[in-house]
Amino acid sequence: MEEKLQVSRLIKTYADKTVLNGINFTVHNGEFLSVLGPSGCGKTTLLRILIGIEPFDSGHIQKDGEEISNLPPNARGMGIVFQNYALFPNMSVLQNVMYPLKFQPKLKKNAKSIALDIIEKVGLTEHIGKKPNKLSGGQQQRVAIARTLALSPDIVLFDEPMSALDAANRVALRKEIKEIQAKFGITMIYITHDQEEAFSMSDRVIVMDEGNIVQMDTPYEVYHHPANDYVEQFVTCHLKEKISSIQESVGGVR
Amino acid sequence: MTKSRTLSLSVKLVLTAFFMVTVFLPIISMFSKINWATIGSIVNTATFGQTVFNSLSVTICATIISVITAYLLAFAINHSRIPCKGALSILITLPMLIPSISHGLGLINLFGENGLLTNLLGIPSNLYGFNGILIGSVMYSFPVAFLMLSDAMKYADETIYEAARVLGIPKGSRFFSVTLPYMKRPLISATFAVFTMVFTDYGVPLSIGGRFVTLPVYLYTEVIGLQDFSRGAFIGLLLLIPAIITFLIDLRKKDNEGMGFASKSIRIERNRLRDILLGLFCVLVIGFVLLVLVSFAIMTFIGKYPYDMSFTLRHIQEVMDKGLGEFFSNSLLISILVALIGTVVGYITAYVTARTESRVVSRILHLTSISSLAIPGIVLGLGYVICFSGSFLYGTIFILVLVNIIHFFSSPYMMAHNAMKKLNPNFEDVGKTLCVGRLRLLRDVFIPNTLDTIAEMFGYFFVNSMITISAVAFLYNTRTMPLAILINQLEGDMMFEAAAFVSMIILLSNILAKIVIAGVKKFCKYRLAK
Numbered sequence: 001m002e003e004k005l006q007v008s009r010l011i012k013t014y015a016d017k018t019v020l021n022g023i024n025f026t027v028h029n030g031e032f033l034s035v036l037g038p039s040g041c042g043k044t045t046l047l048r049i050l051i052g053i054e055p056f057d058s059g060h061i062q063k064d065g066e067e068i069s070n071l072p073p074n075a076r077g078m079g080i081v082f083q084n085y086a087l088f089p090n091m092s093v094l095q096n097v098m099y100p101l102k103f104q105p106k107l108k109k110n111a112k113s114i115a116l117d118i119i120e121k122v123g124l125t126e127h128i129g130k131k132p133n134k135l136s137g138g139q140q141q142r143v144a145i146a147r148t149l150a151l152s153p154d155i156v157l158f159d160e161p162m163s164a165l166d167a168a169n170r171v172a173l174r175k176e177i178k179e180i181q182a183k184f185g186i187t188m189i190y191i192t193h194d195q196e197e198a199f200s201m202s203d204r205v206i207v208m209d210e211g212n213i214v215q216m217d218t219p220y221e222v223y224h225h226p227a228n229d230y231v232e233q234f235v236t237c238h239l240k241e242k243i244s245s246i247q248e249s250v251g252g253v254r
Numbered sequence: 255m256t257k258s259r260t261l262s263l264s265v266k267l268v269l270t271a272f273f274m275v276t277v278f279l280p281i282i283s284m285f286s287k288i289n290w291a292t293i294g295s296i297v298n299t300a301t302f303g304q305t306v307f308n309s310l311s312v313t314i315c316a317t318i319i320s321v322i323t324a325y326l327l328a329f330a331i332n333h334s335r336i337p338c339k340g341a342l343s344i345l346i347t348l349p350m351l352i353p354s355i356s357h358g359l360g361l362i363n364l365f366g367e368n369g370l371l372t373n374l375l376g377i378p379s380n381l382y383g384f385n386g387i388l389i390g391s392v393m394y395s396f397p398v399a400f401l402m403l404s405d406a407m408k409y410a411d412e413t414i415y416e417a418a419r420v421l422g423i424p425k426g427s428r429f430f431s432v433t434l435p436y437m438k439r440p441l442i443s444a445t446f447a448v449f450t451m452v453f454t455d456y457g458v459p460l461s462i463g464g465r466f467v468t469l470p471v472y473l474y475t476e477v478i479g480l481q482d483f484s485r486g487a488f489i490g491l492l493l494l495i496p497a498i499i500t501f502l503i504d505l506r507k508k509d510n511e512g513m514g515f516a517s518k519s520i521r522i523e524r525n526r527l528r529d530i531l532l533g534l535f536c537v538l539v540i541g542f543v544l545l546v547l548v549s550f551a552i553m554t555f556i557g558k559y560p561y562d563m564s565f566t567l568r569h570i571q572e573v574m575d576k577g578l579g580e581f582f583s584n585s586l587l588i589s590i591l592v593a594l595i596g597t598v599v600g601y602i603t604a605y606v607t608a609r610t611e612s613r614v615v616s617r618i619l620h621l622t623s624i625s626s627l628a629i630p631g632i633v634l635g636l637g638y639v640i641c642f643s644g645s646f647l648y649g650t651i652f653i654l655v656l657v658n659i660i661h662f663f664s665s666p667y668m669m670a671h672n673a674m675k676k677l678n679p680n681f682e683d684v685g686k687t688l689c690v691g692r693l694r695l696l697r698d699v700f701i702p703n704t705l706d707t708i709a710e711m712f713g714y715f716f717v718n719s720m721i722t723i724s725a726v727a728f729l730y731n732t733r734t735m736p737l738a739i740l741i742n743q744l745e746g747d748m749m750f751e752a753a754a755f756v757s758m759i760i761l762l763s764n765i766l767a768k769i770v771i772a773g774v775k776k777f778c779k780y781r782l783a784k
Binding site: 048051052053072073074078079080082083084086088089090091099100103104131133147148151 | 687
């Protein structure tokens with residue numbers, strides 16, 4: 001399999017705390033990779049370093065065999081979908097997607113046709129004039145994805161995009177992300193603390209704990225052969241929580 | 255360090271330096287004027303003791319009445335089923351649109367020796383002194399307390415009341431065990447804010463106090479009349495004490511906040527008796543407010559109450575002859591400049607403190623920019639005279655603009671700060687990854703999404719600059735005099751009808767400004783929602 005992104009010996013410290021402790025991993029072309037872990041495990045920092053909005057202490061990030069860690073965020077050929085999508089509330093769907101294109105000298109001329117094309121591909125043509133607050137959660141997610149795809153990145157990162165949505169919605173939105181990935185054939189790296197989300201979407205899962213990668217494997221392997229007690233606990237205890245909360249909501253046995 | 259970080263850091267440093275020069279330098283130079291050797295001889299006089307006693311007694315009484323009135327009104331608006339709440343809230347806040355000195359004037363119109371009501375009802379006038387200051391101070395301070403308390407009540411959480419009902423806590427105890435504890439902080443804030451307002455105001459006592467001298471009036475006469483800056487500065491120091499306490503209490507409150515949003519808005523039970531009583535109270539208070547405001551119109555157009563009841567435009571002519579046009583345009587120019595510059599500076603300050611990194615510098619700038627809240631206008635004005643009297647600014651209209659910007663800075667700054675904190679925290683990162691710079695985001699995202707806040711800031715600066723006399727009283731000259739000061743002069747010349755007309759002009763200008771601002775805000779909301 002072709003290597004898309006290679007991260008080696010990545011170290012990041014804040015004052016006296018080690019956030020990333022010499023991380024190594026490789027992402028294959030067209031892969032869907034989840035980074036799973038509790039809050040504070042360093043997964044969001046990792047994502048912010050990959051896209052280039054957070055500096056790091058040492059290590060290498062290579063994309064298609066070339067070092068990219070010195071490039072500015074917009075020159076790395078990566079896109080990112082933020083928590084709660086961070087759409088511009090005063091702009092319509094079309095304006096949101098078109099806005100970043102206007103600042104690209106090469107794309108400026110065709111900004112509108114590029115935006116229209118991508119909006120059609122994510123299936124939002126009929127909502128083109130609407131403001132974000134008039135869209136459903138799923139539609140907002142599609143706008144956010146379209147906005148990053150407009151600059152044609154070959155890797156898209158997701159920073160817990162669904163954390164603010166209700167459970168019923170999230171299942172549907174997972175499917176949408178997978179469909180968009182299939183359609184555009186891009187590599188996706190998905191950050192989450194929800195193992196059900198990670199397991200259901202990913203080709204491979206990275207489980208992180210306190211700045212270290214404790215396991216990196218297919219969902220099947222992580223679930224059936226957890227590398228250590230930590231992974232096992234994290235996987236099962238979360239499921240227990242979920243089951244008890246489902247029981248509560250349906251008024252079942254306690 | 256990247257270019258944008260260097261830019262934001264230098265903006266922060268420039269702003270911090272600006273506030274150091276415009277807020278702290280004047281206060282420090284004021285203190286340096288105090289000649290401590292002579293202070294002992296002032297403090298030991300009987301007059302001084304009496305003045306302090308006067309100030310404290312009238313302020314404490316006014317604060318109690320004002321806060322209770324405000325609480326009842328806020329309760330009526332938020333926790334009862336009386337009709338027309340929107341209109342009532344607007345009417346309750348009308349007194350905020352006229353100078354404090356006009357409240358004194360209005361009371362003279364109604365209850366003075368030949369007042370409209372004293373004459374009509376044949377009751378003896380006993381207004382000048384304690385009574386007049388008390389009523390006038392309540393009038394001018396209760397709307398502020400009302401807004402603070404009403405804001406807190408709006409976000410009361412119904413779930414707590416539901417829990418109390420389910421647990422079978424009786425109604426009376428519910429008030430003491432649920433409502434009051436929830437309102438404790440807002441009540442403390444409002445109490446201190448009102449105390450400081452009344453304690454440091456000299457518009458009301460100047461117009462209606464007679465021989466009942468309070469500390470601010472004492473300061474005013476010492477400085478303006480006798481040019482004794484050492485005494486003035488000493489009294490300024492005394493006036494600063496409650497203001498600083500208020501500031502520190504509010505600061506603690508803001509740091510502790512985090513209870514977050516109410517999960518459920520309050521459900522108001524049916525209770526006819528409560529609604530009737532509260533409705534009556536609202537009508538009574540608003541009636542009194544309107545009576546004062548209407549008295550300006552009556553006084554303006556009647557020859558000389560009660561001797562000459564004919565309709566006349568003579569008083570308007572008198573004011574014209576005094577130079578109304580010039581003072582009015584001074585006031586408008588000052589207020590518009592304050593609103594324009596104040597809004598821009600406030601917005602930029604709020605942007606860099608709310609939306610950029612380097613927490614330490616942001617925190618320092620945030621504190622310096624809200625610290626002007628702790629300085630009463632009268633103290634700020636005195637500090638400015640002492641600090642800037644030799645500078646090129648002195649004697650120009652710009653010193654009045656500057657002192658007003660600083661005097662009223664903290665509230666509009668906080669409006670902008672809070673509005674920008676509410677916007678998605680990832681916008682800057684979105685910008686970085688999409689190659690959209692900070693300034694472009696500011697222009698295309700932040701400003702369009704906070705237009706209603708900008709309008710609100712503008713209105714706050716404008717209205718307050720139109721009514722203020724406290725800081726500017728030390729700094730104007732015949733060419734730069736604003737309209738509100740004219741009221742004081744006309745009263746001094748016993749031209750109460752003319753003063754009433756000036757008060758009315760200020761009121762009408764501010765009502766007009768408020769309507770325009772409300773229209774702009776509505777338009778912004780409509781555009782955003784479309």
